[in-house]
Amino acid sequence: MPLLFNGAYAECDDKSYEAEATYYLGFQILSALFSINQLLSETDNFAWDNRCQYYHYYSDHLLYSVGQIANRFIISNKDKGLILKRKEMNRNNYRFSDKAYPIISDKRARNMIEHIDEHNQTIISTQKGVGGFNLIDNTVDCELIDVLRKKRDLHPYTIDLIEKKILIRRKTENIDIEIDELKKELIELQKNVKSFEGYLR
Numbered sequence: 001m002p003l004l005f006n007g008a009y010a011e012c013d014d015k016s017y018e019a020e021a022t023y024y025l026g027f028q029i030l031s032a033l034f035s036i037n038q039l040l041s042e043t044d045n046f047a048w049d050n051r052c053q054y055y056h057y058y059s060d061h062l063l064y065s066v067g068q069i070a071n072r073f074i075i076s077n078k079d080k081g082l083i084l085k086r087k088e089m090n091r092n093n094y095r096f097s098d099k100a101y102p103i104i105s106d107k108r109a110r111n112m113i114e115h116i117d118e119h120n121q122t123i124i125s126t127q128k129g130v131g132g133f134n135l136i137d138n139t140v141d142c143e144l145i146d147v148l149r150k151k152r153d154l155h156p157y158t159i160d161l162i163e164k165k166i167l168i169r170r171k172t173e174n175i176d177i178e179i180d181e182l183k184k185e186l187i188e189l190q191k192n193v194k195s196f197e198g199y200l201r
Contacts, residue, residue: 015200021072021090022197028068029190035062036183039159056133059159059166060113066103066182067110069189074107094192101189103182112170116157123154134158 037043038058048054073096075087090096098105120132134148134155148155149167156169168175 017086018089018093018196019200021086021093022193022200025069025072025094025193026190026197028065029186029193032062032065032069032186033183033190035059035065036179036186039161039179040164052133052135055135055159055161059133059157062182063110063113063166066186067107067114070104070107070110073101074105093196094189096189096192101185103177104185104189106175108170108173109166109168109175109177112168112175113157120156123156130154132157136160136162138162 035058039055039062042051042054046054048057072090073087073094075084075091079087116132120130124130132155134157136145136148136158138161140148145162148158149160152158152167152169152174155167158167159165160167164179166177166179168177
């Protein structure tokens with residue numbers, strides 16, 4: 001393991017991979033933080049057809065970036081050989097653990113968004129609902145807000161800007177992502193990535 005427990009860096013044969021992982025982690029963390037900033041500030045001047053498209057774009061992009069980060073750390077039963085070794089090395093080098101980064105470690109939301117069309121088809125065919133992406137902010141009627149928060153089986157993907165959450169329904173599970181907590185995890189991981197980058201120079 002290149003980064004030793006006492007903070008000393010040991011040269012290894014996989015330094016090219018470490019440089020690549022450091023770059024891409026840094027990029028995806030910045031990308032995720034940028035998406036959070038856009039979601040919470042609405043500062044994009046691009047001519048979207050409507051506000052919902054704007055929030056949908058940055059919500060999707062945030063979850064995509066978090067998924068790309070998680071792919072560098074989350075070990076599955078399928079991971080063997082070099083892939084397993086590199087994920088273990090990443091967890092050590094960037095001081096990553098499921099306990100320290102619970103939101104980043106949970107890939108269910110990203111997986112659901114990747115297969116949103118399938119989930120929407122199920123909702124349409126079994127419950128006659130539309131599914132898809134929804135937006136809650138201070139312009140939305142209170143009754144609709146209540147429906148979006150409570151009838152999650154019909155509304156599998158909602159960004160709630162009032163409570164600063166992304167609400168995901170995956171099969172029978174509700175997954176709530178607190179945006180401020182995710183931002184804290186990303187900033188902390190960003191510090192670890194930048195710290196490790198110093199060993200590579």
